[in-house]
Amino acid sequence: MSQKILVVDDSGYSRMLVKNVLKKAGHEVIGEAKDGAEALDKIESLKPEIITLDNILPDMTGIDILRVMKENDLKAKVIMISAVGQLSAIEDATELGVFQYIIKPFDEEDLLEALKQLENG
Amino acid sequence: MNSKESEYRELFLMEARENLEELERQFIKLEGNQKNKSAVKEIFRIMHTIKGNAMGLGLDAVADLSHVMEDVMSAIKDGKVELDDKLFQLLFRGNDKLTSLINAIQTGEKVSFLGIKTSLSLHLKKALESAEEEAPTKEEESQSEDKDQAQDHEEEVDDKSSTISFSDVIQIPVKKMDELMNEVGQLIIERDRLLAMSITKPLLHSDLEALKRITSDLQYSIMNSRMVQVGFLFNKFHRVLRDAAAIEGKKVQLELKGTEIEIDRNVLKVMSDSLVHLVRNAVSHGIEEDTDRVKAGKDAVGKITLSATYERDRVIITVADDGAGISAKKIRKSIVDKGLVTASMSEAMKDEEVIQYIFEAGFSNAKTVNELSGRGVGMDVVKRAVESVGGQVRIDTEEGKGTKVSLHVPVSLALKSTMLFEVNSVQYLMALSYTESIVTLSKSAIHKLGGGLTTEYRDEPIMVVFLKDILDLPHLRAISERGVLQRNYELTEEDKELEMLVVHYAGKTTGVIVDKVIQQMEIIEKPLAKPYNQIKLLSGTTILGNGSVSPVIDVAVVTDLVHKNALYWQLEEDK
Amino acid sequence: MFAKLNDNELEIASKLVFDGLSMAKKSMEQILQSPISIEKVDYSDTVKSVLPRYLQAEAQTVHVIKTQLIGELKGISFLVFSDQEVKKVYEACLPGTIINSSSPESKMMKMGFLTEVDNMMAAAVITEFSNFLGVEMYGNVPSLHVMKGEEVNDFLEKESGDFTSVIHFKAIFHGKELDISPDFIWVFQEEFVNKIKAIVG
Numbered sequence: 001m002s003q004k005i006l007v008v009d010d011s012g013y014s015r016m017l018v019k020n021v022l023k024k025a026g027h028e029v030i031g032e033a034k035d036g037a038e039a040l041d042k043i044e045s046l047k048p049e050i051i052t053l054d055n056i057l058p059d060m061t062g063i064d065i066l067r068v069m070k071e072n073d074l075k076a077k078v079i080m081i082s083a084v085g086q087l088s089a090i091e092d093a094t095e096l097g098v099f100q101y102i103i104k105p106f107d108e109e110d111l112l113e114a115l116k117q118l119e120n121g
Numbered sequence: 122m123n124s125k126e127s128e129y130r131e132l133f134l135m136e137a138r139e140n141l142e143e144l145e146r147q148f149i150k151l152e153g154n155q156k157n158k159s160a161v162k163e164i165f166r167i168m169h170t171i172k173g174n175a176m177g178l179g180l181d182a183v184a185d186l187s188h189v190m191e192d193v194m195s196a197i198k199d200g201k202v203e204l205d206d207k208l209f210q211l212l213f214r215g216n217d218k219l220t221s222l223i224n225a226i227q228t229g230e231k232v233s234f235l236g237i238k239t240s241l242s243l244h245l246k247k248a249l250e251s252a253e254e255e256a257p258t259k260e261e262e263s264q265s266e267d268k269d270q271a272q273d274h275e276e277e278v279d280d281k282s283s284t285i286s287f288s289d290v291i292q293i294p295v296k297k298m299d300e301l302m303n304e305v306g307q308l309i310i311e312r313d314r315l316l317a318m319s320i321t322k323p324l325l326h327s328d329l330e331a332l333k334r335i336t337s338d339l340q341y342s343i344m345n346s347r348m349v350q351v352g353f354l355f356n357k358f359h360r361v362l363r364d365a366a367a368i369e370g371k372k373v374q375l376e377l378k379g380t381e382i383e384i385d386r387n388v389l390k391v392m393s394d395s396l397v398h399l400v401r402n403a404v405s406h407g408i409e410e411d412t413d414r415v416k417a418g419k420d421a422v423g424k425i426t427l428s429a430t431y432e433r434d435r436v437i438i439t440v441a442d443d444g445a446g447i448s449a450k451k452i453r454k455s456i457v458d459k460g461l462v463t464a465s466m467s468e469a470m471k472d473e474e475v476i477q478y479i480f481e482a483g484f485s486n487a488k489t490v491n492e493l494s495g496r497g498v499g500m501d502v503v504k505r506a507v508e509s510v511g512g513q514v515r516i517d518t519e520e521g522k523g524t525k526v527s528l529h530v531p532v533s534l535a536l537k538s539t540m541l542f543e544v545n546s547v548q549y550l551m552a553l554s555y556t557e558s559i560v561t562l563s564k565s566a567i568h569k570l571g572g573g574l575t576t577e578y579r580d581e582p583i584m585v586v587f588l589k590d591i592l593d594l595p596h597l598r599a600i601s602e603r604g605v606l607q608r609n610y611e612l613t614e615e616d617k618e619l620e621m622l623v624v625h626y627a628g629k630t631t632g633v634i635v636d637k638v639i640q641q642m643e644i645i646e647k648p649l650a651k652p653y654n655q656i657k658l659l660s661g662t663t664i665l666g667n668g669s670v671s672p673v674i675d676v677a678v679v680t681d682l683v684h685k686n687a688l689y690w691q692l693e694e695d696k
Numbered sequence: 697m698f699a700k701l702n703d704n705e706l707e708i709a710s711k712l713v714f715d716g717l718s719m720a721k722k723s724m725e726q727i728l729q730s731p732i733s734i735e736k737v738d739y740s741d742t743v744k745s746v747l748p749r750y751l752q753a754e755a756q757t758v759h760v761i762k763t764q765l766i767g768e769l770k771g772i773s774f775l776v777f778s779d780q781e782v783k784k785v786y787e788a789c790l791p792g793t794i795i796n797s798s799s800p801e802s803k804m805m806k807m808g809f810l811t812e813v814d815n816m817m818a819a820a821v822i823t824e825f826s827n828f829l830g831v832e833m834y835g836n837v838p839s840l841h842v843m844k845g846e847e848v849n850d851f852l853e854k855e856s857g858d859f860t861s862v863i864h865f866k867a868i869f870h871g872k873e874l875d876i877s878p879d880f881i882w883v884f885q886e887e888f889v890n891k892i893k894a895i896v897g
């Protein structure tokens with residue numbers, strides 16, 4: 001089933017990679033954001049069902065975004081895709097309800113697998 | 122949306138668009154030179170204005186974003202945060218978003234601003250934190266403390282000069298002016314109709330009905346155009362509170378209620394200084410140090426609430442704090458020490474009466490008068506200001522819980538609600554704002570007490586006076602002669618039914634007995650011309666419908682006379 | 697370098713650096729889809745003339761990608777490619793339409809690719825350090841600086857200038873198939889040494 005997805009990453013290259021995988025899997029990418037401000041605005045206005053989220057953005061961290069989402073009751077399933085791989089970061093993200101944490105560089109299969117798990121609940 | 126609200130929105134939009142244009146110019150200046158202090162100040166000021174106005178109208182999105190931008194600009198202005206390229210870009214984006222939000226007020230389009238708001242506040246938070254990290258080490262701290270104090274003094278000077286500015290110009294929405302124009306047009310048509318009619322036949326009372334309606338509409342519309350929302354004034358208090366809290370080193374938050382309440386611009390203007398005073402008082406004397414608050418089981422952050430509500434033809438503006446309250450015990454001691462009352466008198470007084478002394482000129486309960494205010498210093502000024510517009514001040518305080526000062530002021534200066542009554546076949550008026558009720562009682566319910574009279578009102582003893590006794594006095598000083606305030610009591614038959622106005626002023630309730638209560642009346646009060654302005658008992662006069670001039674009795678003076686007289690006799694008896 | 701560490705501590709520190717660089721190597725292999733080896737690791741306490749190969753190459757264009765560390769441990773990393781190396785990396789990883797286009801979008805994409813390579817490599821090292829030393833640290837968003845060869849050493853020195861006392865190591869990565877040998881330079885505040893001591897002690 002196609003889901004509405006927002007892709008958040010400061011690197012255009014990374015966004016392209018993620019988008020290609022998502023499109024291949026038949027999902028609809030409804031928007032992209034290159035920093036936290038843009039991401040939050042689009043989360044609020046586009047109401048994506050899934051968000052792929054980089055953890056380090058020019059103006060804030062992915063964790064910041066998750067917190068603001070929580071405070072403002074903005075709900076979406078989040079797959080964190082980040083080069084930040086330390087346990088503490090993964091724990092923080094998990095505590096804030098991140099569905100899956102994928103460490104960059106990642107294989108296509110990792111993301112597809114995460115999306116499949118997401119769909120299966 | 123009601124028409125009033127949309128009117129204000131139009132006014133807000135008009136102002137906001139001008140502000141946005143100015144912001145655009147200032148941002149361009151700032152882009153050219155990021156050290157441009159005047160641009161920083163100007164952007165700060167405009168953000169502050171937009172925020173204030175938007176809050177008053179409940180435009181939350183605009184208020185939220187401009188609030189964050191104001192905070193950032195304030196930090197830059199005060200040198201707490203450096204304006205670098207990154208921050209400039211964020212501010213620039215914020216400004217764009219603000220423009221979209223303001224435009225969206227009209228289009229109803231939904232604009233999301235959560236992102237930029239978060240970016241800005243996170244940037245500010247981080248910048249302030251890293252500035253703190255670089256804060257001086259311990260050895261340097263004692264030095265910097267001295268410096269802080271020096272700065273405080275500078276601020277003090279600053280502070281006194283920066284009272285709330287209140288423009289002499291009021292902005293009237295075009296729609297309101299159109300209404301006025303329309304009503305004046307109708308008035309002219311009616312005038313011409315009546316003129317034409319009067320040529321052929323004498324005018325009847327019923328012919329004037331339309332004229333009556335049009336003129337009263339016109340009067341209402343003009344009064345209406347002088348009305349402003351108290352929110353416009355209240356919103357200026359975020360700054361007042363922040364400054365006061367900074368000087369006192371206390372944590373206080375401000376809550377505004379009833380910002381949509383409308384009041385005559387002049388009344389509001391007269392109140393503005395008093396409110397500044399009350400808010401500063403609340404910060405410096407009401408709110409405790411945060412450690413004391415926590416000990417007392419309160420939230421570390423103090424709260425001050427500014428609110429407005431309607432009550433009949435009055436607006437009640439209150440300044441309430443959740444601080445320490447005022448100790449009646451301390452004040453009782455203080456007024457005895459100052460020789461304002463004797464020890465035995467002070468013991469006889471109820472706590473509420475004792476508290477009223479803070480409104481006495483020159484009274485101060487503060488141990489040391491600090492730069493902001495000593496509670497009490499200036500409370501007499503507040504009282505005078507409120508009374509000058511025919512209002513009154515009430516204070517409620519509970520030790521450990523907080524203090525609430527209420528200013529009961531008329532909605533409009535133009536019209537005053539009064540009660541018309543008769544004494545010695547002359548018609549007098551008294552402001553309704555002080556009148557609690559009108560009761561009928563028989564003479565047997567009244568008893569002599571000292572040099573005066575008393576009765577029970579709602580199970581409490583109150584002082585009573587026959588207004589005739591006071592009006593018959595050759596001069597007010599004669600009141601100290603024994604029995605003058607009991608003369609008409611003695612002359613009255615035992616079973617006679619009497620009409621009594623119960624007035625409440627400055628915490629004192631007094632029963633004023635008149636010959637006959639006639640009716641409630643809206644009047645335009647005129648000040649007394651010389652030399653009659655020397656007559657203390659009267660606050661002014663008005664012209665009644667039948668052309669006769671009626672004096673307006675000053676409740677404050679009557680209450681004062683009666684209660685001072687009572688105290689005098691009590692003192693005599695003590696001797 | 698690391699003079700303040702005893703043998704035991706030195707061993708731990710070297711192993712940590714090596715593990716970090718190995719993770720970075722793996723990341724690089726995965727992105728470039730080509731085998732990479734670590735040719736050499738140098739330690740020193742200065743960044744002066746740290747890259748001698750650019751001292752003579754005045755006219756050459758060099759791409760330096762910088763990542764600033766944020767968190768408990770202050771530091772900075774640089775990934776340095778020559779112009780030819782950058783072209784080779786593009787050839788290997790990006791579609792021809794992007795490589796040959798000079799549209800703003802394509803330029804952004806190319807820049808984004810380079811910074812992303814650095815981002816992942818730096819993050820790999822940081823992840824190792826953070827987990828091992830138990831400190832909160834992250835790499836900020838990387839920035840790309842393009843300059844003349846003669847400017848490189850000065851640039852590195854100037855950018856590291858904020859660190860009064862530095863611990864510094866440098867690795868040369870080698871991609872045989874791609875024929876590239878980028879430099880990967882790390883500068884840490886001396887606090888890094890204290891953390892190592894604390895862990896071992």
